Amino acid sequence: MEPPSPILTQAPLDAAALADLRREVADPAAGAVLVFEGTVRDHSDGIEDVIALEYEAQASMAAKIIAAIVAETRAEIPVRKIAVRHRLGRVELGEATIVIAVSAGHRDEAYRASRAIIDRIKHEAPIWKREILRNGTSAWSRGCVAHQEKSQNEK
């Protein structure tokens, strides 16, 4: 049996995890390494006092889609290496929810690839977040209707 995909993780994306990702994309031909972190902010769409987010996913499908997004991005943009981690479970204010590390020969490719990956994950990966407020209430984020930009993953 294959080990579970490391793309989705319950473990904090802390300094040690970021260092691991930085090492994962290290490449002697890279002139640029870009590490993007999405983090929990204290408000969302007019909602104040957000203290945490709680993520859940159709995990096997989400991991498969993110892996396909990474592969398709590599095919389109000449980068060296890409590593992605997305949190599941509760993520506290200020903590990272997603990290995308990209190494490339030049900064332009690294920025373009990182942007393309985060945009597609937000629109395609079956992951949901619940916003937890300071007053003890919580609600699922409104989100967007899932769609895939590429046809190869469509049935």
Place this chain on the structure above:
Amino acid sequence: MPVIQVNYYAQLREALKTGSEEVSLDLPARERDILERLAQLHPRQKALFLSSRVAVDEGYVGANAMLDGLCRVDIISPISGG
């Protein structure tokens, strides 16, 4: 009429108070047919069903795909990852 397993996540799982149910469904069917059938069964969640996507074997089905021989589908309500 075939019976298929329907899996729910996040807001739909909570609203329906179940992560899975068996539903009889006329096949072949398109994505919209499946969502409308589920909305008919759970009218209070109609708006959520009609803004959801259907996934089979870990991939979204196309809007125009004719689906047959199904035994399990995942209902992907509006997503909010990242």
